[in-house]
Amino acid sequence: xxxSEYLLEVQGLRQYFASxxxxxxxxxxxVDDISFGVKPAETFGLVGESGCGKTTTGxxxxxxxxxxxxxxxxxxxEVSGRMTNDLxxxxxxxxxxxxxxxxxxLNPRMTIEEIVGEGLKVRGLKDKAEIRRRVVEMLxxxxxxxxxxxxxxxxxxxxxxxxxxxxxxxxxKPKMIIADEPVSALDVSIQAQVINxxxxxxxxxxxxxxxxxxxxxxxKYFSNRIxxxxxxxxxxxxxxxxxxxxxxxxxxxxxxxxxxxxxPLTERTRQRVDYVPDRDHDYSTEQxxxxxxxxxxxxxxxxxxLLEYRRRIAQNV
Amino acid sequence: xxxxxxxxxxxxxxxxxxxxxVDQDQLADGALPTTPIGFFKDAxxxxxxxxxxMFSFWMIVFIIILSVIAPFFNRYSYVQQHTQLRDMPPRIxxxxxxxxxxxxxVLTNRRKANIENPDLFPPASVLEVFNHRVVNGVEVVDxxxxxxxxxxxxxxxxxxxxxxxxxxxxxxxxxxxRMSLLIAFFxxxxxxxxxxxxxxxxxxxxxxxxxxxxxxTEILAGIPYLVVVMLFILLFGTGxxxxxxxxxxxxxxxxxxxxxxxxxxxxxxxxxxxxxxLGVPDRTLIFRHILPNSVGPIITRAMIAIPGAIxxxxxxxFIGLGLQAPRPSIGILLSDGQKVLLQYPYQTLFPxxxxxxxxxxxNLFANGLRxxxxxxxxxxx
Numbered sequence: 001x002x003x004s005e006y007l008l009e010v011q012g013l014r015q016y017f018a019s020x021x022x023x024x025x026x027x028x029x030x031v032d033d034i035s036f037g038v039k040p041a042e043t044f045g046l047v048g049e050s051g052c053g054k055t056t057t058g059x060x061x062x063x064x065x066x067x068x069x070x071x072x073x074x075x076x077x078e079v080s081g082r083m084t085n086d087l088x089x090x091x092x093x094x095x096x097x098x099x100x101x102x103x104x105x106l107n108p109r110m111t112i113e114e115i116v117g118e119g120l121k122v123r124g125l126k127d128k129a130e131i132r133r134r135v136v137e138m139l140x141x142x143x144x145x146x147x148x149x150x151x152x153x154x155x156x157x158x159x160x161x162x163x164x165x166x167x168x169x170x171x172x173k174p175k176m177i178i179a180d181e182p183v184s185a186l187d188v189s190i191q192a193q194v195i196n197x198x199x200x201x202x203x204x205x206x207x208x209x210x211x212x213x214x215x216x217x218x219x220k221y222f223s224n225r226i227x228x229x230x231x232x233x234x235x236x237x238x239x240x241x242x243x244x245x246x247x248x249x250x251x252x253x254x255x256x257x258x259x260x261x262x263x264p265l266t267e268r269t270r271q272r273v274d275y276v277p278d279r280d281h282d283y284s285t286e287q288x289x290x291x292x293x294x295x296x297x298x299x300x301x302x303x304x305x306l307l308e309y310r311r312r313i314a315q316n317v
Numbered sequence: 318x319x320x321x322x323x324x325x326x327x328x329x330x331x332x333x334x335x336x337x338x339v340d341q342d343q344l345a346d347g348a349l350p351t352t353p354i355g356f357f358k359d360a361x362x363x364x365x366x367x368x369x370x371m372f373s374f375w376m377i378v379f380i381i382i383l384s385v386i387a388p389f390f391n392r393y394s395y396v397q398q399h400t401q402l403r404d405m406p407p408r409i410x411x412x413x414x415x416x417x418x419x420x421x422x423v424l425t426n427r428r429k430a431n432i433e434n435p436d437l438f439p440p441a442s443v444l445e446v447f448n449h450r451v452v453n454g455v456e457v458v459d460x461x462x463x464x465x466x467x468x469x470x471x472x473x474x475x476x477x478x479x480x481x482x483x484x485x486x487x488x489x490x491x492x493x494x495r496m497s498l499l500i501a502f503f504x505x506x507x508x509x510x511x512x513x514x515x516x517x518x519x520x521x522x523x524x525x526x527x528x529x530x531x532x533x534t535e536i537l538a539g540i541p542y543l544v545v546v547m548l549f550i551l552l553f554g555t556g557x558x559x560x561x562x563x564x565x566x567x568x569x570x571x572x573x574x575x576x577x578x579x580x581x582x583x584x585x586x587x588x589x590x591x592x593x594x595l596g597v598p599d600r601t602l603i604f605r606h607i608l609p610n611s612v613g614p615i616i617t618r619a620m621i622a623i624p625g626a627i628x629x630x631x632x633x634x635f636i637g638l639g640l641q642a643p644r645p646s647i648g649i650l651l652s653d654g655q656k657v658l659l660q661y662p663y664q665t666l667f668p669x670x671x672x673x674x675x676x677x678x679x680n681l682f683a684n685g686l687r688x689x690x691x692x693x694x695x696x697x698x
Contacts, residue, residue, distance in 0.1 A: 062594050092596030105587035109356055109609040115588075119595040143344025151353050160346060165591070172595065197344060 004076070006037030007208050008061070008095075008176060013070035013080075015053070015060045030056040032232035033070070035290065038176070038225075043202065043209040045223030045240070047216060047255070053232040054212045055100075058178045061210070062095050063088075075175070093123075096169035100181040102161035106153035112139070112164055113149040119172035138167045142197060159190035163197060170201055176208040183218060195222055216259050220244060225296070228252045230275075234290070238297040246316060248299045248309045250280040281305070360613075363689035370685020373678035380675055384498060387491035391476065395492040396643045399473075399483030404661050406464055407478040407486075418476075420465040429456040442467035477667045480653060484643075490667055493645035494675075500557060500646070501626035504564035509619050511565070512572025517603050519573065520580025527577070534570045542567055546633060555641045560633060564626055575618055579611030613690030620683035624676040631672060647672045 015031040031053040038044040046054045060067050063083065072080040079091050096119075099105035106115055116138060117131040125131055136146045142163040153161055162182060169177055179198065183191040195218065202209055213219050219226055220240055227237040228251065236249040247253045254275035261267040281288070286302035293299050293309050301309060354362075364370060388395065408420030421444060424432075431437050432446060438460075445461040465471055477486040519530040546563040553559035580603075583589060589606050597606070627647070633639055634648025635655075642649075647668050654665030 059590075064590055064593060088596060092594060095594070097591065097594040099587040099591055101587055105591050107588040107592075107606055107610070110605075111353075111355075118592065118597060122596050122598070122601075140345075144346050145348060147348035148346070151349060152355060155349055155351070155353070163344075168591065168595070193344065 005039060006073075007040040007075055008038040008210065009073040010037070010057075010061065011035050011071045011073070013057065013060060013072060014068045015056050015065055016068040029232050031060060034229070034232075034234040035070075036227050036234060036237055038208055038210055040175075040208055041202075041206050042224040043211050043222055045219035045226040046210065046212045046229060047214060047219050047226060048229035049214065049255075052229045054214075054229055055180050057229070058097070058180050058210060058212050062097055062178055063091055093172065094175045096172060096174040096177050098162075098165050098169050098177060098179040098182045101185055102158045102165060103153075103185075105165050106161055108153055110152075111149065112144075112151050112153070115153070116149075116164065116168045116171055119168060123172065134171065135167075138171045139164075141170075141201070142167045143193075157190075158186050159193055162186060162190075162194050166194070166197065166201070170205065170207075173205070174207070176210065178210045178212070180212045181214065182211075184213060184215060191218065198222070216255060228255065233300060234298075235300045236298065237290075238294075242294070242297050246297070246313065248293060248297070248312065249301070251275045356609075360686075360689045363692065364685055367685040367688065369681050370688075373681040373685070376674065376678040377682060380494065380671070380678070381498065384491045384495040388488045388495075391474070391485065391488065393475075393485035393488050395484065395489045395645055397484060399479065402468055402470055402473065402475070402479055402483040403481055404657065404664075405468070405473075405475045405479040405483070406661070407476060407663050408465055408474050409476050410474060420463055420475075421461050422464050423459060423461050425459045426452075426457055427460060429458045432458055432460050438462065438467060439469070478661070478663050480664060481657070486650070486664065486667065489645040490647075490650060490671060493647045493650050493668065494671060496557070496640060496644060496646040497627050497630055497648070497672075500560055500564070500630050501623050504561045504568060504626045504630075505619050505622045507561065507565045508568040508622060509572055509615065512569035513576050513608070513615060515569065516573035516576025516578075517580055517608065520577035521584055521599070521603050521607065523581070523584075531574075531577070534573055538567055538570050540567070546638060550638050555638065557640065560630060560638075560640070563633070563638075564629055568622070568626070572615070572618060572622075575614055576611060579614060580607055583607045583610050613687070616690060617683055617687040620679060620686055624679040627672065627675060627679075 013031055013034050014029070017028045017030055019026050019028075034053075034057065036044070046057065048054050056065065059065050061072055061079075063079070066083070067080050070080065071078055074091070074094060077090065079087060081087070110118075113132065113135050117135045120131050120134060132149070135149055139145065139148055144160065144163060144167075148156075148160075153164070156164065162185075166182070182198070183194050186194060198209070199222065201207060211219065211223055223240050225237065225239050226243050227234050228243070228249065229235065230251045236243065236247070236252045238246075243252065244256065247256050250273075254273045257271060257273040261270055281302070282304075283302060286304065288300045288302045288305070290298050290300050291306055293301075293306065294313060299306075299309060406420055406422050407418040409418040413419035425448075429446075429449070432443060442463045443460055444463055446458050447461075448459040450457055465473060475485050475487070477490055480486055480489070515530065515534075519527045545566050549559050549563045549566070553562065584602075584607055589602060592602055592606050630639070630646060631648030631651060634646050635652040637652070639649045639652070640646050650668040651665060651672070654661075654668060658665050
């Protein structure tokens with residue numbers, strides 16, 4: 001059953017992709033049994049290396065893919081079941097998505113007004129002047145102006161396009177936004193612009209954000225809680241500060257050790273840590289489970305690892 | 318002097334008050350200086366630069382206009398027969414003075430006595446007698462004969478000559494062009510509509526739906542084309558409708574495959590996913606998001622299909638499955654002309670030139686369209 005604490009709750013979500021038949025059948029476990037929750041008005045960061053299933057998780061939640069197993073609850077209502085028109089409406093009204101590629105995510109044959117106003121149109125708003133007014137209002141909110149409404153996407157820079165993507169997501173007044181690597185295709189100066197914009201909108205509209213990224217410094221800046229994924233599994237979930245101060249899972253430690261440091265003195269002495277699952281874990285006799293080591297700090301570990309982690313925390317505090 | 322590490326130390330310990338946040342807190346981008354250019358305008362600008370395509374475009378327009386108005390240029394209709402004036406050579410008012418299209422014919426191997434007999438050839442009609450020779454003891458000559466005065470019709474002008482029933486070929490040619498173009502346009506439009514809808518459904522839904530629909534097209538494409546056409550014409554009789562229908566039976570399959578491929582290409586794009594997450598219904602996704610992006614190849618294909626359809630129609634007419642007589646089409650004119658190709662070559666020449674110009678123009682026009690609608694495909698066939 002869903003916990004009332006969370007706005008979005010994911011329980012044991014699995015997303016497998018199968019290809020081929022018979023002998024050639026190949027199953028890719030893109031997302032393999034992950035559980036987490038996102039509280040109202042918080043930003044939950046989902047990080048991990050390329051191909052670890054972050055994006056698939058986001059897409060499965062919003063039902064671009066149908067989950068293989070597991071349940072997803074949004075505001076107490078299950079959204080992972082059979083797709084009905086009613087469910088689709090509930091889902092699309094409440095969750096919006098921002099995409100990774102600012103070039104790919106805007107239809108090149110539509111004007112900005114059509115792109116941003118589409119959500120309103122789908123929701124039955126017929127009055128052209130009213131759509132126009134709200135589109136312009138939204139465009140101004142994301143730092144564009146009225147004149148841009150008649151333009152086509154190819155006339156804008158990457159950062160501007162990403163802001164258009166944000167406008168499109170926010171104009172339908174969703175409760176939650178899934179931001180799928182919204183800044184990874186932008187250069188650093190523009191990243192700050194877009195992140196700050198998202199932050200402002202979040203505060204203004206009380207949005208909840210599931211923030212998917214592979215850039216740890218961006219995630220740290222932006223997220224209240226962070227989940228770390230590796231090979232389709234969630235290996236650690238903690239509050240942002242906790243995770244950076246006290247990484248427990250060896251993969252999290254490896255990931256954090258890969259962040260370049262802006263200070264040349266410490267960067268020079270920074271040590272990379274490798275993560276080799278076969279070496280770092282011994283799961284031959286015990287299976288790992290998600291355990292709450294500290295309050296709000298979950299780690300995927302076996303009982304013997306749990307003891308080790310507990311010991312380490314005791315030393316640190 | 319600071320050492321290297323001292324400077325690092327210094328920089329590191331600078332008080333926060335030294336720094337100012339550069340980031341503007343209010344984002345506001347200015348208006349763009351250029352005018353907005355949509356997809357078709359952009360394509361048009363690119364198309365205009367292509368001289369060959371522009372030329373073929375105007376050529377097509379010219380032929381279409383001719384096919385509409387040319388039949389009214391003279392007083393003959395395409396059915397009007399002149400049994401006295403059969404197989405007349407071309408005669409055009411101004412050009413006849415230059416010796417081109419002056420209504421003359423060269424008669425070879427005639428008895429000299431016959432040529433000189435005023436009862437057979439009125440003296441005014443024999444323009445030139447040459448190549449005197451004796452064959453088997455008979456004096457034989459070649460002669461240039463003015464057919465119009467020979468037939469006593471000095472005031473008649475058949476610009477492109479007349480056929481075996483004395484019908485004006487000029488009127489018939491442009492009437493035929495009109496019919497051929499109409500058949501081609503209707504056949505292609507039907508093909509494109511059926512193919513687009515079929516391919517869109519197949520490509521968008523994919524999976525089993527796609528598999529079944531594509532197998533159906535393969536079965537259809539496997540039936541021999543000519544047999545299908547003959548059955549159609551047996552069933553519905555010859556006429557415009559059954560020819561258009563015959564061209565449609567298998568013609569839409571190529572379009573369906575093309576559109577399906579385009580849908581596979583675009584349906585996974587992020588903007589389509591984005592529209593889906595906004596709750597946009599399937600129909601809108603297909604016709605508003607995916608189809609406009611694949612419109613380039615579809616238009617190009619339509620333009621390439623038109624000369625193909627004209628040619629197919631001519632081919633059908635040529636083997637005797639064309640329009641009902643006396644209606645002309647380019648194919649019917651060609652098939653009539655080739656029966657007398659050696660005696661009256663002009664009866665084949667004019668339709669042949671016209672169909673060639675038409676096909677080349679359409680092909681070049683389609684090439685230019687493809688280049689301007691999708692510049693990345695430039696130079697591909």
